[in-house]
Amino acid sequence: MKPFIYTAQPSRVIFGNGALAQLSEEINAMGAKKALVLSTPEQRASAQKIADLLGSHAVGIFDRAVMHVPIETAREARAVARQLGADCAVAIGGGSTIGLGKAIAMESGLPILAIPTTYAGSEMTPIFGITEAGIKKTGRDLRVLPRTVIYDPELSQSLPVGLSVTSGINAIAHAAEGLYAVDGNPIMSLMAEEGIAAISRALPQIRQQSDQMAARSDALYGAWLCGTVLGHVGMALHHKLCHTLGGSFNLPHAETHTIVLSHALAYNAKAAPQAMVRIARALQVDSAPQGIYELALHNGAPVALKDIGMREQDLDKACDIALQNQYPNPRPLERSALRQLLQNAFDGAPPQA
């Protein structure tokens, strides 16, 4: 076995159907008494439910979370937290809402209790992202790692099927890149393989019947594992491409991950053969890149960047940006191969090694 370093990150996870009932107990355990509840506008009703559960321990609701945490929204939410004297943030929703909680925590150190309702995985990471003047900056800071996470599969039943599939593949992407991470370790690899297996078996069942609790539970369990991998080890080419396409071309987050992943894996396949074996084993297929492509295709997810708002004339620029400030990657980045990768992803072609 190769030498490795593993640093565990402190977060408390409560998992199970009906786990939300433990919310007040968990807020008490954090020593908090004045929670600011965060959500997107679309999930205002869920935020209200959280505030009702907390009773006098909720001091307000901020329901303006949006994707990629614009600095203006972060400033507004920070000001509301200060004015209300909040001593913790409760974020109910996906990566956008949890990201807003992180923006508050970064400045104030307020602890976050996260209640994830998608599979994006932000709740398990010390990664923050803030967008200022059209540029998204990300970084790692343990102050933003949610102190407590309540995973209640019942809350993900309302996640539309399309977003469930793309969000699930977004989670798989964390695990897949974790398997060839430059700072990977055997514990994260175990979690990565188990996470990919749990999500890939859940997605077809969710597509068939979106409120199937066993599948929702499997998917959320997989999201926890994959998010943990994202939080502990560095990501590579796939995440760099998605950050480029999302940050500079405003493409939707989960869909972009879904389309790019098979191509990024094909690019890295020869340089990371052990990772490919483990991804394929988890997916129960022969080829990891093809298996991811088919997981998306057979579950109704988009497979072409041209179908989610990318313009063909921007592919050269995307390639240039992706070559700047490179993330460590098993295979060195070669411009012509990367440009071809982007073309294949744009066209929706099957992945090519």
Ligand SMILES: NC(=O)c1ccc[n+]([C@@H]2O[C@H](COP(=O)([O-])OP(=O)(O)OC[C@H]3O[C@@H](n4cnc5c(N)ncnc54)[C@H](O)[C@@H]3O)[C@@H](O)[C@H]2O)c1
């Ligand atoms: N920092 C990190 O570690 C990290 C990790 C992953 C993603 N992210 C960030 O998170 C954002 C994307 O997060 P996301 O993909 O979870 O999407 P999201 O949080 O933007 O949610 C997408 C939409 O789905 C709605 N929604 C969420 N859960 C729902 C449910 N159960 N039922 C009905 N509607 C629901 C939301 O209100 C929103 O309208 C991006 O900005 C991405 O960069 C950060």
Ligand SMILES: O=C(O)CCC(=O)CC(=O)O
């Ligand atoms: O955009 C961020 O906040 C970082 C997200 C990240 O690295 C995971 C992802 O792209 O899904």
